[in-house]
Amino acid sequence: MRLDANNRLLVAQGLRRIREGRMQPGVRALFDAAGRDPSRASGFDLGFALGPRINAAGRLADMTVGIECLLADDAQRAAELAASLDAINRERRGIESEMREQALELLAALPQQAADRASICLYSPQWHEGVVGIVAGRLKELHHRPTFVFAPAADGQLRGSGRSIAGFHLRDAIDLVSKREPGLLLRFGGHAAAAGCTLAGDGFERFADAFERVAAELLSSEQLSRRIEVDGELPTQWFDAEVAELLQSQVWGQGFAPPLFASRVEVLQQGQLGSAHLRARVRVLDGSAAGSTRELIAWNRSSFLPQQAHVAWRLDANTWQGRLQLRMLLEAVEDVE
Template identity: 50%
Template sequence: MHNIQTRAVPPDACATLVRGGYSPLLARLYAARGIAQPEELADGLGALLPWQTLKNIRPMAARLADAIARQERILVVADYDADGATACSVAIKGLSAMGATVDFLVPNRFEYGYGLTPQIVELAATRRPDIILTVDNGIASVDGVDAAKRLGIETLITDHHLPGSQLPDALIVNPNQPGCDFASRHLAGVGVMFYVLMALRAELRERQHFADGAEPNLGELLDLVALGTVADVVRLDQNNRILVGNGLKRMRAGRMSAGVAALFQVAGRAAHKANTFDLGFTLGPRLNAAGRLDDMSLGIACLLASSSESAMGLARQLDELNRERRHIEAGMREEALADLSDIDPQSRYTLTLFREDWHQGVVGIVAARLKERFHRPAIVFAPGDGEEVRGSGRSIAGFHLRDALDLVYKRQPELIVKFGGHAMAAGLTIRQAALGTFREAFESVARELLDEKQLTRTIETDGALPPQDISLELAESLAACVWGQGFPSPTFYNRFQVLKQRVVGEKHLKLRLASRGREFDAMLFNYADWLPDEIEAVYQLVANEWQGRKELQIYVEHWRAAADEMLEG
């Protein structure tokens, strides 16, 4: 069951944006997304939030500057997802450009799990670092920092995840740590590292480190910052939109790293028209495939590649891993749906599933698919170490997943070995024997925090478009904007006559639609049954490029027979 809802448009904000020079349609779209003043849409790097407002960033910059002066060995310890990989690459490139002696280590998720654990510290110690610098992890690594300290290794933490009740005894830069006044809580891990480099460059300027004029241009790292930010699905507030938008400009202009260019090529996407969809749904998954099935060192090596030839070889390996990941995911998804066939998912507030043969690296994606299909918080488990199982969860709006797990833990501490994450995604480890008890405890918490309205999917649209406004030019104009998590790409809602329809690729519908005398080509993906003669459709406008020609297409996302109950397309 779905509700269709038109986003509210504050009239005063809309009028202000029109006076600021925006078209009535763009003003409407931006106002509906919380923009009230034209300056909130400033996209130049000069409009970034000042790095000085990040807690501890000055002392961290000073410590890194000291390390460069003393030629101390810095070892970057990264997370094994796309955010961690891009953050690691930004750290390696940026620190190296400023004269640091730097290397990296990324945990294999199957051997070491997440974060700076004592086991990872032991492995890191074999590299004989003076400093461990974490990227996209570390805020919960109390034991790991203590282990490093016992070995005489200093730890610097850059992270963006929510802290637990105890912070590690280390210098921390994290916009979500207590006492941080940074105006955005939504920086990705790669964004935090980029800010640290800005502070470090400023510190080195004061020390006249760049007296020979060889000051690095940090803008050259923005393609990696954009990729990691979008792939990590953080909210695209103004600060993140600036980072992403400037990274996309570099990609479109062909001024990107060899690794990012190679990922575009193996994905069959055109970098000259790069958008957030490319980053989140084609490049990001290929990068993530390394951490899910193999070792993220492969992904980092691709991003750090110095030549197109070496980058392409690594990108092809990532592409092959992604194909394998999709195959594994499809099998697990079908098995999960089979397991759910014995129950009514709509009768439950949560979905918690486990099989002995499921792949630990793919559980998060399967949880996301189940969440999308049933609009329920979902956690999928796979075998872990010994008698433990490891799970990954995805949530819906209004249900903070990490806080829900924290509530389960506080009530029944014996159920959860460890957990972490944020509102929409989290990971946890439990004993396999406790799986049934955990399932019911998690369900109980959800029933306290959710209601039936929240469990009904609401599809938000930007209302109807006059048919005369539906054009290739509008599609291209919208594609040039930065849309994403928390700043969703525009969707519209109109009634159409279905003039023609045929199945293509065995599972998609190619359509010819009409509205008020105008006709449009359209696609409905992953749906191969016949549509009625008249539908009401939620859709996006797409500038489709085929054999050198651009043409307008309507991508139908949801539809219903006119005046009938909404069905998902």
């Protein structure tokens, strides 16, 4: 949902109340389960800490667990439900990580590489239907292609979830597929950025071919090239805790993105962070910050960075064991030629 002026006011007021301690026991329990401090609540907490735990129940188990947690009046019961949601979310992360690796292997094995296609469609009989949307989103971000991922569903059918790029209305695209291939889609729905559909058990190849034809017809080569608008360099005197915390305290979202900065960096060292992320130490090579070294975090990236790169990043302040750490959060990278 687009973060318009009205929505932004509602989110801002909700965050203010949470920071003041005025929240349901279930919300407090979810903050505790996520290891986040409600007195410093931010939009990041809602979108990337609480949200995934609530949604995980609907993906893998029963969505009423999340609803019951949010509505709980008893702190002990709320803590039990939040712990259950946290466990389900850990399971979801494990499934997602495995599916993502398998998806990358399937994609690499296709006769036509992703860069030469207008879309991506993947299916495996081992995948979980509750996680296909997340994996589709990861692949879309990685390859900048409209992406559908399918998994087995009830009654021998296939359930798919798709994510799209700017300028390609996904729901309209699969509506066009349904008109050109009568009987192929049993059900479908969605909006511009995301959609879902159900196919018969033998319908995947037919859908993948039809969707590729529609994408190739509607998308130009310019649209298939990732373009990132940045806000320029962040002056070195503004790379500090005060600015980072000011940015974190604001309400950002779709249609109201946080500032995105650009730098040319040299990678001094890098390594895996957990099972699916990357941490690097970089030296900034240009602008007023030239010569300074910083920590850079790349979420959901397993491949190493080039030795020198242009990076688009967001400023982040992370508190670990009572110590504030300033970091660059990677949004995009381009090799320096």
